[in-house]
Amino acid sequence: MNPSNPQTHAAASAQAPPTEARPSNFVRDIILADLQTSKYGGRVQTRFPPEPNGYLHIGHAKAICLDFGLADEFGGHTNLRFDDTNPQKEETEYVESIMQDVKWLGFHWDGLFYASDYFDQLYEWAVQLIKAGKAYVDDLSADQIREYRGTLTQPGKDSPYRNRSIEENLNLFERMRAGEFPDGSRVLRAKIDMASPNLNMRDPVMYRILHAEHHRTGNKWCIYPMYDYAHGQSDSLEKVTHSMCTLEFEDHRPLYNWFIQQLGIFPSQQIEFDRLNLTYTLLSKRKLLQLVQEGHVSGWDDPRMPTLVGIRRRGYTPEAIRNFCNSIGVSKTNGVIELAMLEHFVREDLNKRAPRVMAVLRPLKVVIDNYPENQVEQMDAVNNPEDPRAGTRKVPFSRVLYIEQDDFRENPPKQYYRLSPGREVRLRYGYFITCANVVKNDKGEIVEVHCTYDPATRGGNSPPDGRKVKATIHWVAAAHAIDAEARLYETLFTKEDPNQTEAGQDFTANLNPRSLEVIHDARLEPSLANPAVGERYQFERLGYFSVDRDSKPGRPVFNRTVALKDTWARIEKGAERSQRGKG
């Protein structure tokens, strides 16, 4: 693609496969306009700037798709830049995981940078601002600075140190850097306007003293730049043309521009868009950290977590996440996306690629009385009806089988057309069977269902007499079954908005006690004896499952990524509702 030709976007859009749709949005419109006016010489340069203080989550995925997607669409470039200006919170471990997550999502950065790469340059520029009378060293304490800042409705007042001489400021700032002063004793501030209605412009702090070891610069520095002083200048140094960030930074844009103007450096432009919000989901690093630290989840990669490592372990694909991000749009509205939207995109992707297998989560023993005692037949099963190239496999059939407990009802309700006494159903790829009677234990629970089969329906085909059956159910041959563990998930929180709590409670009050259900005695068809970790399957009629790293040889562990859409469940729920309505 020719980056100087704004026309190329049309061709790029046309060539993009439908699954990677690139819808229009206001950021894209700004870029389009800038290309038209050649504001940056037809260049598009973006950056994804995470702070390495935690794991990336689905909200970051939206930003990543925007930053990388837009640059890519216009033949531009995207840097990965770690915003590592606070050594007290940042660690190399997070740097590693962030790089892995970005790669896993399918993106490739052009430059790999760190804000800490620019510490020398930032320091020189600070000196330049001091010399221009635009910055000063303040001896006020943090508390005093807060007092002097004023309030939302009242202007602040000048610090008594605001009008120090340039020489004194230069001397003090140099000594701050040299380590002569303790943490918190002084800061460097921009000299702007203590009466500004925008609090960010009331002489913001540029540097603070922090005698802390930095994950990259070690002990070279004991003063560190603040976000506002570092971010725009980093963008400028990288010649970033379009610097996208979330809405809460709108108030910072005047400051972003102020530093760039005072310094007379490359004019990057900041564009703010809406942060992703998802129902039943928390997307705040601080709160996710709390969930991990208080043990509400097993770790950052617990499959219930919205972190990229979590949803990856859950079985989500990068394609599904990208399609989701590209479909939800980008705007400045504060909205909440329904979780169902995300789930739709995993189903859509997995439906096309996941091989189908048969697995029984809650086994109920079925004996086919008229089937030969020791006979085993190898039945042909289609691996993926959506993809003929996936071929077929053999599944053993015999006299004793397991079916799903849900697929049998002694007293079937209306509209239930699975197995029940006297009723005939199809065993998928097996035979038609008819329920003859049930065996109960002392407690009256059904422990065994006895059936007869029709040999004329081998493979599950309709018999010559044209008899039809209303239900097809899945099964596993008892003698050949693989024992497995299955982990089923519900939302981590019971409320659409987990932050909506009674007074005195925090979001943990909304934790869903049923968010994890472990099934210890699932039975799988024999092809699933030793599946590869991370492999994804559709358990027919149940959902998409992926192989967890906790799997042991001969005993796989599966995470349910998402259930299949379940029409019967909806009917049953509706029936319950109308029942309650009557009562």
Next chain:
RNA sequence: UGGGCCGUCGACUAAUGGUAGGUCAAGUGCCUUUGGAGCACUUUGUCUAGGUUCGAAUCCUAGCGGCCCAGCCA
């Protein structure tokens, strides 16, 4: 009650003064060896009130509602 931003179907998002469209959700039907998938159809929307205009979701004015900002966090 200072400043900034935002209000379009239940949710998200298009329409850039000229037919309010798409996706998800919900519902109906068809089809089906997954009550899956697919296909077809349907319901519901421009925050309010004025104004400008041949014509307003779009422009203007005034209300109303929501979000963000008083870290030496990012």
